[in-house]
Amino acid sequence: MALDQGTTSSRCILFDKSGNIVSIAKKEFRQYYPEPGYVEHDAVEIWDTQIEVAKRAMEDANITYENIAGIGITNQRETTVIWDRKTGRPVCNAIVWQCRRTADRINKINQDGLSDRITEKTGLVPDAYFSATKIEWILENVEGVRERAEKNELLFGTIDTWLIWNLTGGRLHITDYTNASRTMLFNINDLCWDKELTEYFNIPEQMLPKVVGSSEIYGKTDASVFGGEIPIAGVAGDQQAALFGQCCFEKGDVKNTYGTGCFLLMNTGEERILSSHGLITTLGAGTVENVPEYALEGSVFVAGAAVQWLRDELKLIENAGDTYEMACKVEDSAGGYVVPAFAGLGAPYWKPYCKGMIVGITRGFNRNHFVRATLEAIAYQTNDIIMAMKEETGNPLLKVRVDGGASANDFLMQFQADICDCEVIRPECIETTALGAAYLAGLAVGYWKDKEDIKENCKIDKTFSSDMGIEKREQLINGWKHAVETAISW
Numbered sequence: 001m002a003l004d005q006g007t008t009s010s011r012c013i014l015f016d017k018s019g020n021i022v023s024i025a026k027k028e029f030r031q032y033y034p035e036p037g038y039v040e041h042d043a044v045e046i047w048d049t050q051i052e053v054a055k056r057a058m059e060d061a062n063i064t065y066e067n068i069a070g071i072g073i074t075n076q077r078e079t080t081v082i083w084d085r086k087t088g089r090p091v092c093n094a095i096v097w098q099c100r101r102t103a104d105r106i107n108k109i110n111q112d113g114l115s116d117r118i119t120e121k122t123g124l125v126p127d128a129y130f131s132a133t134k135i136e137w138i139l140e141n142v143e144g145v146r147e148r149a150e151k152n153e154l155l156f157g158t159i160d161t162w163l164i165w166n167l168t169g170g171r172l173h174i175t176d177y178t179n180a181s182r183t184m185l186f187n188i189n190d191l192c193w194d195k196e197l198t199e200y201f202n203i204p205e206q207m208l209p210k211v212v213g214s215s216e217i218y219g220k221t222d223a224s225v226f227g228g229e230i231p232i233a234g235v236a237g238d239q240q241a242a243l244f245g246q247c248c249f250e251k252g253d254v255k256n257t258y259g260t261g262c263f264l265l266m267n268t269g270e271e272r273i274l275s276s277h278g279l280i281t282t283l284g285a286g287t288v289e290n291v292p293e294y295a296l297e298g299s300v301f302v303a304g305a306a307v308q309w310l311r312d313e314l315k316l317i318e319n320a321g322d323t324y325e326m327a328c329k330v331e332d333s334a335g336g337y338v339v340p341a342f343a344g345l346g347a348p349y350w351k352p353y354c355k356g357m358i359v360g361i362t363r364g365f366n367r368n369h370f371v372r373a374t375l376e377a378i379a380y381q382t383n384d385i386i387m388a389m390k391e392e393t394g395n396p397l398l399k400v401r402v403d404g405g406a407s408a409n410d411f412l413m414q415f416q417a418d419i420c421d422c423e424v425i426r427p428e429c430i431e432t433t434a435l436g437a438a439y440l441a442g443l444a445v446g447y448w449k450d451k452e453d454i455k456e457n458c459k460i461d462k463t464f465s466s467d468m469g470i471e472k473r474e475q476l477i478n479g480w481k482h483a484v485e486t487a488i489s490w
Contacts (some may be wrong), residue, residue: 003054012050039099042094070231071167072440078183082139084148085154098301105137106126123281124281128352172218176212178282180209191211191292241285243285245435245436262378264300267284275388277388305342307320316370320409327368327375330369334364337479337483340356399422400420410462421466426463427460
């Protein structure tokens with residue numbers, strides 16, 4: 001069983017030994033935007049929807065807890081929950097990774113001269129994206145929380161920690177290395193919570209979960225959840241889980257996930273690369289105890305979320321699948337560019353105050369051009385990261401494995417291959433985030449023997465190769481760069 005708790009929906013997928021989907025259940029949950037730039041979730045609703053879909057997936061497969069070898073968990077990263085250790089009640093809504101309420105705090109970090117120190121210790125570029133400033137904000141702004149935290153009455157967790165705590169009836173307060181490495185509080189060199197950083201952000205260490213590996217048996221679910229106990233044996237943040245699920249086990253392997261955001265990761269093995277091109281260093285989902293695996297990552301904050309925007313706010317489409325046909329109805333975007341900087345710009349720009357923009361439109365720019373330009377923006381943002389990664393590593397990046405919901409869109413995948421001048425490889429199962437979590441759990445409980453056993457499950461659906469000339473590619477990329485510069489200057 002893979003519990004895949006994402007930014008907009010909770011899902012559960014049951015996999016068999018061949019990596020085939022036995023059953024899948026999904027439910028979206030509410031997004032809260034209390035102020036411009038603020039994004040919140042109801043952590044209780046996340047828990048409720050996650051358990052609802054897990055039970056539905058079991059019912060659809062006509063199985064009980066006895067048929068499940070183990071549970072793997074993968075989750076939206078950085079999203080911050082603080083709750084009462086006795087009652088389990090959150091002190092406020094969860095602050096989502098996209099939320100920009102603490103952007104001004106990042107300016108203070110830079111003024112304090114701590115930016116390089118944070119990068120050196122955590123591998124991260126200081127940004128409101130990560131958990132530390134979110135925890136600090138809750139402690140400072142929610143009445144009574146600071147005092148309760150200092151009395152050891154409260155717990156912090158990213159979504160994996162929150163789910164495990166609830167699954168075990170409050171017995172386990174843990175997170176794995178991949179999620180800990182996204183908090184801006186975890187030293188990825190020494191593999192521990194960093195005292196200098198917890199003191200700087202004034203976060204009581206007793207709030208923080210115990211950090212464990214990504215593939216080991218942590219404990220069992222409380223019998224009240226599924227009618228009996230099931231081992232919980234795998235945890236990884238969604239992007240590291242996708243890297244594992246894509247079988248990117250070798251140094252230099254690259255995958256890109258097209259979800260709410262877009263996240264491109266390269267496995268760098270035991271080599272920790274500190275980026276000078278706007279990328280971040282993060283911990284991968286290792287399976288060997290106490291041997292860290294590292295990855296380089298580029299994060300795009302808005303990808304599939306831009307398609308949701310077309311559907312929910314602009315009402316240009318009824319469902320995401322409509323975008324393929326509409327994009328193919330026109331030969332190009334008629335010179336228009338969409339810069340979907342709804343939550344600022346992530347890698348390689350790191351511009352937290354940047355706002356979204358539509359530029360270059362003329363009278364002939366219609367809804368099909370609009371949809372096409374929005375899809376193209378996803379590919380352009382990915383290309384920005386690929387170019388940075390090429391410069392960083394000297395790796396030509398001739399192949400990129402893809403997954404996530406939007407990777408099913410053939411137009412987007414072909415345009416991605418064209419604009420990046422590389423092969424885009426899509427597996428038969430694009431649910432590789434959930435699959436990675438299942439693999440991590442399955443290895444721990446002996447369901448799969450080893451990585452070679454897993455590799456046999458990896459099957460390619462389609463490979464997209466570039467069909468665009470150099471001159472046209474450069475022209476389009478130059479237009480995109482101009483659009484981004486315009487958005488940043490705004």
